[in-house]
Amino acid sequence: MSASVARPSRPGRAFTLVEVLVALSAGLAIAAAALLLSRGVSRLLREDARMASTRVAATLGLARLVADVQRAGFLSSAHAAADPSVCGARALWPQGLQRLSAVTAWNEGSVMAHPEDLEQSTANGLRPDALIVGGNSGNGDVFPIRAIAPGSAGGQDVYLQIEGSGAVQRALARGGAGGADIEASFQVGRLLRIALPGQSRVSYGVIAGVQVVGVPPAQVVVHLASTPALPRREHDGCGLGRGAHVGGLANAVSRVRYDLRRLAGHAVYGDLVAPISPAITGDLGRTELVRVELDADDREIPGSLELVAEYAVDLQIGITAVLASGDIRRFPIGSSNEAEGLAIAGDPATPGAAPERVRAVQLRLSTRARAPDREAGIDMQTGGPRSRFFIPGLVPGVDTAWDPLPPGAPPVHARTCTLQTEVALRNLAGGAL
Numbered sequence: 001m002s003a004s005v006a007r008p009s010r011p012g013r014a015f016t017l018v019e020v021l022v023a024l025s026a027g028l029a030i031a032a033a034a035l036l037l038s039r040g041v042s043r044l045l046r047e048d049a050r051m052a053s054t055r056v057a058a059t060l061g062l063a064r065l066v067a068d069v070q071r072a073g074f075l076s077s078a079h080a081a082a083d084p085s086v087c088g089a090r091a092l093w094p095q096g097l098q099r100l101s102a103v104t105a106w107n108e109g110s111v112m113a114h115p116e117d118l119e120q121s122t123a124n125g126l127r128p129d130a131l132i133v134g135g136n137s138g139n140g141d142v143f144p145i146r147a148i149a150p151g152s153a154g155g156q157d158v159y160l161q162i163e164g165s166g167a168v169q170r171a172l173a174r175g176g177a178g179g180a181d182i183e184a185s186f187q188v189g190r191l192l193r194i195a196l197p198g199q200s201r202v203s204y205g206v207i208a209g210v211q212v213v214g215v216p217p218a219q220v221v222v223h224l225a226s227t228p229a230l231p232r233r234e235h236d237g238c239g240l241g242r243g244a245h246v247g248g249l250a251n252a253v254s255r256v257r258y259d260l261r262r263l264a265g266h267a268v269y270g271d272l273v274a275p276i277s278p279a280i281t282g283d284l285g286r287t288e289l290v291r292v293e294l295d296a297d298d299r300e301i302p303g304s305l306e307l308v309a310e311y312a313v314d315l316q317i318g319i320t321a322v323l324a325s326g327d328i329r330r331f332p333i334g335s336s337n338e339a340e341g342l343a344i345a346g347d348p349a350t351p352g353a354a355p356e357r358v359r360a361v362q363l364r365l366s367t368r369a370r371a372p373d374r375e376a377g378i379d380m381q382t383g384g385p386r387s388r389f390f391i392p393g394l395v396p397g398v399d400t401a402w403d404p405l406p407p408g409a410p411p412v413h414a415r416t417c418t419l420q421t422e423v424a425l426r427n428l429a430g431g432a433l
Helices: 017-070 109-113 119-123 166-175 180-185 338-344
Strands: 103-106 130-135 143-150 156-160 191-195 202-213 219-224 249-261 288-294 306-309 312-322 328-331 358-368 388-390 413-424
Touching: 017 130, 017 249, 017 288, 017 306, 017 312, 017 358, 017 413, 103 109, 103 358, 109 119, 109 130, 109 249, 119 312, 130 312, 143 166, 166 180, 180 202, 249 312, 288 312, 312 338, 312 413, 328 338
Parallel strands: none
Antiparallel strands: 103 130, 130 249, 143 156, 143 249, 156 219, 191 202, 191 249, 202 219, 249 288, 288 306, 312 328, 312 358, 358 413, 388 413
């Protein structure tokens, strides 16, 4: 046997400098690609989150608007000034009562009421409308009357029946034994509709206050303003007469207006809409869809304003109405006869307006994303729904959606969400005023 010969071990081969540099370069390239990919994904997620908020705002805003329109004319008049079933001297009515109707479409009303607030919308060629809805938008109940007597302030006091009144019991169940829901229903400035027993015509008064006595209430008194005075049977052929008018019915009627405006500096919503990075987001000119209640003098009731949809940029209204010939005609949003339909549903105090002929209301609400993330606009020349909303003031010299952008300019277009629906006015379906 031959003895094995031990061979010396060979040292391991090391990486060369070139190989190390190649490996480091490849690692850096992969890391950079991963970083860029993560940044892109994060940007897309932020954009999608903003767009989701935009959709939520549009959905909630349109739902609230539809809910009020569905109750238009409920326990009220489609056009009080022309309603033969309403008693009283129209010339003595306050402006809000003279303008009481189920719906009033105000063509370009948001721009006319708040021209400086709507600069962003007008820079996009948009001129948002406004809508006023009249009816019992509160609890939907009618309250039986126990008595009507002269009040200490010159008006009438309407005493509501407590015992056996389902309306009062439901109000107590909702608002507690203290009668908070009753007080909320008969707010100062609203109208009170009164149907007296044995009469086919109703009367309107202006609520000056409500008094709830006791817990649970033993007495509820609705105080009416002295002007306008309730009609009297001996002068008007209808209205108050002798006796306590036991068995009459009363309900509150409100008028609410929807429009677009800025809320910067508002006592309640100012902090919510305070600008954040306005040079990037354009928050200095942001507008919201609001709901505010109007009093009998056609003025906004303090404390009644509600923010309905944030970053709202457009509100358009279309009408379906019955013509004098009896034919039903649609006046859709963006059509050539849209203005004709809005005139029918216009201010009741304007000659030619006939809001009692309206049978359906088409609504289109647009909201924008909080920040711009698109460089180019889409559908900027059409009158239909917009896919992009130009935000002016972000790039010097670019003030409208049609101004050219200089090379290297940041994105100035925000994505929009537009929702549209049509609401039938069920309370006007029979054609009654």
